Amino acid sequence: MNQTTPKRSGTAVSTATTRRRRPWLRWVVMALPLLWLAGLEAGLRLAGYGYPTAFFLSGESEGRRVLESNPRFGWRFFPPAVARTPQPLRVAAEKPATTWRVVVLGESAAMGDPEPAYGLPRVLEVMLQECRPTQKVEVINAAATAINSHVIREIARDCRGLQAEAWVIYAGNNEVVGPFGAGTVFGPRGASLALIRASLAARRLKCVQAGEALRRRLWDHEPQSWEGMELFLEQRVPADAPGLERVYAHFERNMRDILAEARRAGAQVFLCTVGVNVRDCAPLASVHRPPLAPEAERRFDACLRAAEKAMVQTNYAGALEQLEAALGLSPHHAAALFLRGHCHAALGREEQARKDWAAALQEDALRFRADARVNQILRKLAAELAPQGVTLVDVEALLAQASPQQAPGREFFWEHVHFNFEGNYTVAAALAKALLRRNGLPSRETVAARLALTDFDRHQVTEQVLRRLEQPPFTGQWDNAAQRKRLEAQLEAWRPRLTPQALREQAAVHAEALARRPEDWVLYARRAESREAAGELEGARQDWERVRQLLPHYGEALFRLGNLADKQGQPEVAEPFFRQALRLRPESAEAWNGLGLSLLAQQRWAEAEAAFQTALRWRPRFVAAKVNWALALQRQERLSEALEHFYEALQMDPQHLAVRVNLGKCLKQMGRMEAALAHYRRAVELHPQDAVARFNLANTLAELRQTEAALREYAAVVEAAPEMIEARLNYGLELARAGRENEAFEQLQEVARRVPQSYEARLNYGVALARRRQWVEAREEFAAAAALRPKEPAPWLNLGMVLARMNLRQAAREAFEAALRVDPQNPVARQQLEQLQQR
Numbered sequence: 001m002n003q004t005t006p007k008r009s010g011t012a013v014s015t016a017t018t019r020r021r022r023p024w025l026r027w028v029v030m031a032l033p034l035l036w037l038a039g040l041e042a043g044l045r046l047a048g049y050g051y052p053t054a055f056f057l058s059g060e061s062e063g064r065r066v067l068e069s070n071p072r073f074g075w076r077f078f079p080p081a082v083a084r085t086p087q088p089l090r091v092a093a094e095k096p097a098t099t100w101r102v103v104v105l106g107e108s109a110a111m112g113d114p115e116p117a118y119g120l121p122r123v124l125e126v127m128l129q130e131c132r133p134t135q136k137v138e139v140i141n142a143a144a145t146a147i148n149s150h151v152i153r154e155i156a157r158d159c160r161g162l163q164a165e166a167w168v169i170y171a172g173n174n175e176v177v178g179p180f181g182a183g184t185v186f187g188p189r190g191a192s193l194a195l196i197r198a199s200l201a202a203r204r205l206k207c208v209q210a211g212e213a214l215r216r217r218l219w220d221h222e223p224q225s226w227e228g229m230e231l232f233l234e235q236r237v238p239a240d241a242p243g244l245e246r247v248y249a250h251f252e253r254n255m256r257d258i259l260a261e262a263r264r265a266g267a268q269v270f271l272c273t274v275g276v277n278v279r280d281c282a283p284l285a286s287v288h289r290p291p292l293a294p295e296a297e298r299r300f301d302a303c304l305r306a307a308e309k310a311m312v313q314t315n316y317a318g319a320l321e322q323l324e325a326a327l328g329l330s331p332h333h334a335a336a337l338f339l340r341g342h343c344h345a346a347l348g349r350e351e352q353a354r355k356d357w358a359a360a361l362q363e364d365a366l367r368f369r370a371d372a373r374v375n376q377i378l379r380k381l382a383a384e385l386a387p388q389g390v391t392l393v394d395v396e397a398l399l400a401q402a403s404p405q406q407a408p409g410r411e412f413f414w415e416h417v418h419f420n421f422e423g424n425y426t427v428a429a430a431l432a433k434a435l436l437r438r439n440g441l442p443s444r445e446t447v448a449a450r451l452a453l454t455d456f457d458r459h460q461v462t463e464q465v466l467r468r469l470e471q472p473p474f475t476g477q478w479d480n481a482a483q484r485k486r487l488e489a490q491l492e493a494w495r496p497r498l499t500p501q502a503l504r505e506q507a508a509v510h511a512e513a514l515a516r517r518p519e520d521w522v523l524y525a526r527r528a529e530s531r532e533a534a535g536e537l538e539g540a541r542q543d544w545e546r547v548r549q550l551l552p553h554y555g556e557a558l559f560r561l562g563n564l565a566d567k568q569g570q571p572e573v574a575e576p577f578f579r580q581a582l583r584l585r586p587e588s589a590e591a592w593n594g595l596g597l598s599l600l601a602q603q604r605w606a607e608a609e610a611a612f613q614t615a616l617r618w619r620p621r622f623v624a625a626k627v628n629w630a631l632a633l634q635r636q637e638r639l640s641e642a643l644e645h646f647y648e649a650l651q652m653d654p655q656h657l658a659v660r661v662n663l664g665k666c667l668k669q670m671g672r673m674e675a676a677l678a679h680y681r682r683a684v685e686l687h688p689q690d691a692v693a694r695f696n697l698a699n700t701l702a703e704l705r706q707t708e709a710a711l712r713e714y715a716a717v718v719e720a721a722p723e724m725i726e727a728r729l730n731y732g733l734e735l736a737r738a739g740r741e742n743e744a745f746e747q748l749q750e751v752a753r754r755v756p757q758s759y760e761a762r763l764n765y766g767v768a769l770a771r772r773r774q775w776v777e778a779r780e781e782f783a784a785a786a787a788l789r790p791k792e793p794a795p796w797l798n799l800g801m802v803l804a805r806m807n808l809r810q811a812a813r814e815a816f817e818a819a820l821r822v823d824p825q826n827p828v829a830r831q832q833l834e835q836l837q838q839r
Contacts, residue, residue: 037207044206051075053204055086055142055158058093059553065093067162068553071585074144076203077151077179078186079216080587081619082231084145087116088521088554091138095163099136102128102435103159103267104143105152105258106170107178109274109417111143114468115461117522118421118453120170123428126450128435130442140164146186148178149254150196156261167262168431170395172274172374173417175251176367182243183235183367190243193250227621229284229368230472236365238289239332252377259385268389270434271382273396274370274417275427278357279345279409281416282477283334284366292330300329307339308478316346334363335478350405357407366473369416393434395427402426414465415474421453452513452523454506455497456530462490503534521550528560537564555584555591562594571601589619593628600632608632623653627662634662639670657687661696668700676700684713691721698727702734710734718747725755733764744768752781759788763795770802778802786818793823800832809836 044050053076056067068090074083095101104110104121112119125139140162142155152171159167176183180196183189191199202208237244262269292300303326310319320343326336341356362371375396382392399408412423419427425444432441442450466487474480496502510527517523528543541564548557562577578595581588596611612629615622630645646663653659660683667676680697687693698713714731717724732747745768751758752765766781779802785795800815813836819829 040207041205044210050206050209055155057553059090061090061552066090067093068551071555072587073155074147074151076154076200077147082186084147086144087111087141088551088556089140090551090553091140091162093161096136099138100128100132101138101140101162101164102166102168103140103162103164104168104170105156105159106143106168107147107152107174108143108145109173109419110168110170111141111145112424113145113418114414114464115457116141117526118424118451118457118461120419120424120428122451122522123421123424123447124168124431126447127428127432127441130446130450131432131436131438131440143170146174146178148174148181149251149258150180150200151178153254153257153261154200156258160261160265162265164265164267166270166435167265167267168270168272168393169255169258169262170272170274170427171255172251172370172378173276173368175247175370175374176237176244177232177235180250182241182247183232183237185231185235190246193253196250228468228471229366229474232366232368233285233472236285236287237367238287238365239363240289248373248377251374252381255377255381259381259390263388268391269385270391270393270431271378272393272427272431273375273378275395275399275408275412275423276361276369276417277409277413277415278361279341279403279405279407280483281369281409281413282338282479283360283364284368284416284473284477285364286334286336287332287363287365288330289332296329300326300333303329304336304339307336307343311339311343314346316343319343320347332363334360334365337363339478345405353405354407391434393430395430398430399423399426414461415468421448449509450513450516452510452526454509454530455494456503456506456533457526459491459494459498460529462487462494466491498533500534503530504536506530519550521547521554524550525557532564532567537568540564553584555581555588558584559588559591559594562591562598566594566598566601569601571598574598575602587618589615589622589625592618593622593625596625596628596632600628600635603635605632605636621652623649623656623659626652627656627658630666631662634666634669639666642666643670655686657683657690657693660686661693664696664700673700673704677704689720691717691724691727694720695724695727695730698734699730702730707734707738711738723754725751725758725761728754729760729764732768736768741768741771745772756784757788759785759792759795762788763798766795766798766802770798775802775806779806790818791822793819793826793829796822797826797829797832800829804832804836812836 051072052070053073055070055073057070059066059068069086069088071085072080072083073086078084091101092099102124104124110120112121116122119141121139121141121143125137128139129137140159142159144151144155149171152169175181178184179186180191181189203212259269259271288297288300303322307319307322307326310316310322320340323336323340323343327333327340330336337356338360341353341360344350344356345353358372361369379392379394382390386392399412400406403409403411410420412419412426414420422444425447429441433439466484468474469480469484469487474483477483497506507527507530510523510530514520514523514527524543524546528540528547531537531540531543541561544557544560544564547554548561551557558577558581562574562581565571565574565577575595575598578591578598581591582595585591592611592615596608596615599608599611609629609632612625612632615625616629619625626645626649630642630649633639633642633645643663643666646659646666649656649659650663660679664676664679664683667673667679677697677700680693680700683690683693684697694713694717698710698717701707701710701713711731711734714727714734717727718731721727728747729751732744732751735741735744735747748761748765748768751761755761762781762785766778766785769778769781779799782795782799782802786792786799789795796815796819800812800819803809803812803815813833816829816833816836819826820833823829
């Protein structure tokens with residue numbers, strides 16, 4: 001007993017000690033995961049892993065701190081493959097006292113899409129600068145494509161340190177389709193605001209970024225390439241969708257926070273309502289609510305088709321009758337409401353037309369346009385916060401008052417929400433009046449001149465919009481064909497102003513604009529594009545070099561310099577430009593593709609293939625990289641592999657011109673002429689204006705001895721692209737083979753006139769002259785050809801024969817001897833020399 005008691009006592013003491021220590025152990029155990037995460041986070045940061053999440057990055061220029069746009073800012077909100085980038089900018093971190101700074105926040109319409117060079121911020125900056133010539137004006141474009149108020153709130157926090165005097169907020173189009181919206185394709189939908197904000201805060205952490213990268217690698221159903229609005233075709237959100245109320249609530253809360261950030265920054269706020277195209281933009285998607293029974297849906301479709309047919313025939317009363325019947329079956333159908341609005345407008349019932357168009361906007365199930373509820377929220381906030389320095393700029397009402405039927409349309413918009421130059425000018429003028437509290441503003445012509453808006457730029461922007469209208473969801477609009485035809489007519493009207501000579505004449509516009517704004521990198525970039533189109537590659541290179549000096553962090557300038565070096569046949573010069581661009585943006589699929597092309601030109605096959613593969617890893621549906629990879633294989637005579645890649649590219653985009661043309665070339669190289677011909681025909685059907693596709697078709701037809709068809713195609717190429725010398729030369733040769741000597745002579749004569757330094761031109765023109773027995777002229781052409789290529793036997797042989805015809809035997813003998821020096825085994829030259837000696 002005496003021995004067991006101490007043991008009990010010892011046990012009791014040990015247990016008490018353990019109980020006293022357990023709380024500490026519990027805290028240690030609980031802290032271990034946090035400590036592990038903190039260690040992981042620190043390690044990742046030290047290793048430089050991840051991407052910066054701020055809208056502005058700090059840099060240095062000439063000894064002073066500057067702020068630059070972060071090209072990876074969008075990665076926190078979008079998958080990297082489809083993330084949109086802010087506009088490139090660089091401003092002083094400490095605003096000079098003599099600078100007046102304005103920030104523009106918003107989405108693509110505020111940014112200036114489709115061409116920010118002539119968008120709202122740029123137009124506003126010119127207006128303000130013209131009105132304040134003694135003070136430097138900076139309008140900072142802090143808007144971006146595809147974002148919404150969840151993202152703008154984050155940008156606003158980063159804009160607080162800009163010391164801007166004024167903030168302009170133009171936002172509301174993307175609330176449903178942008179990140180966390182009810183119809184988004186970018187991650188989760190319908191989350192609570194607290195969860196959304198917590199997730200955005202967490203994505204600032206490098207360990208969370210690493211986790212998301214791993215998730216994408218192992219299991220990812222996110223979009224792999226940016227396909228514009230086509231990405232959202234299945235994300236229809238009817239007007240009675242329960243998620244819409246949450247969208248509106250989030251929008252109001254986010255806008256309150258954005259306005260609060262502006263107040264903290266000490267800026268005056270100009271809050272805009274959002275204008276959209278209600279008259280000339282048919283709904284992008286319509287749904288029946290409630291759903292119709294099959295028989296009712298068939299009757300509805302029949303009524304709608306009959307109405308559309310009647311409208312084409314301008315029978316608006318008959319169309320209205322059909323539409324009333326259709327809407328009796330489905331009263332909320334957006335397309336039917338829109339068409340009824342047009343019928344009312346045509347019949348002079350403008351108020352009823354406006355009501356129908358407004359209802360059609362509200363019922364549009366692809367919600368890319370701000371609806372009435374969004375603008376109600378904006379007006380409510382402006383009224384409530386007016387005493388705190390918030391000024392309402394009612395853009396919606398302004399555009400309505402200036403539009404036919406008081407319903408905005410194509411006089412202000414390119415398509416659904418993006419402003420044309422008139423729209424940007426009108427909205428900027430309203431903002432400038434509010435900012436300056438004055439009416440005297442520079443004219444449209446003055447603003448266009450300051451921004452160097454030329455016919456070349458107008459053509460480029462219009463062409464970009466046309467390509468957009470050729471894609472879903474726009475192709476589903478009832479008047480899509482008419483819209484495209486109108487834009488095609490505009491492009492055709494500008495075509496005479498796009499010749500190299502016309503572009504050189506427009507250079508004075510750029511020179512004058514740059515004289516006033518010598519530090520404006522956008523003007524240099526736009527002039528570079530115009531110069532490149534005019535064939536002035538050296539001038540374009542100088543302009544992009546100037547852009548690089550003004551914006552060293554702008555990878556696009558390096559990319560363009562690489563492209564220009566490639567065009568100038570300098571792949572060794574191009575390569576370092578592409579590599580520098582990739583150091584700035586390793587995720588740039590375009591730069592990887594450009595690097596691949598420069599390596600391909602140097603016959604560094606394996607490196608080129610690796611570059612194209614990397615481009616496709618970043619953008620799996622990058623058709624150009626797939627085609628170039630196939631070309632790399634083709635040049636190595638790996639034709640079967642190349643063909644496989646071409647067909648994969650064709651699956652990605654069956655309408656892609658380069659795929660069809662290069663696939664045809666590969667098939668020709670494999671001897672499959674009929675298959676190649678089929679692809680060339682399809683390329684011409686899809687792109688009838690493309691001279692290269694038609695030229696390849698003509699060459700193939702000529703090789704297959706389908707002479708008449710080949711001549712028709714050659715004639716079309718020469719008419720559409722008179723500067724395409726190779727096509728004119730082949731046309732002349734094919735005409736000669738067809739026995740149409742006079743026509744052949746005209747074409748070959750024109751080729752020789754246009755390119756006197758072309759060996760083929762001088763040689764073939766000489767042959768044509770010889771056939772007409774114009775010996776003196778033929779002698780000149782053959783002599784010129786021989787001077788251009790003295791080691792080719794053909795010009796010496798032809799020259800000798802012409803000289804012999806002219807009875808200039810000694811000169812003819814010298815010509816044949818020259819041919820034999822070049823080709824000692826040439827039987828024709830030897831035979832001609834023997835005949836001369838016999839004489």
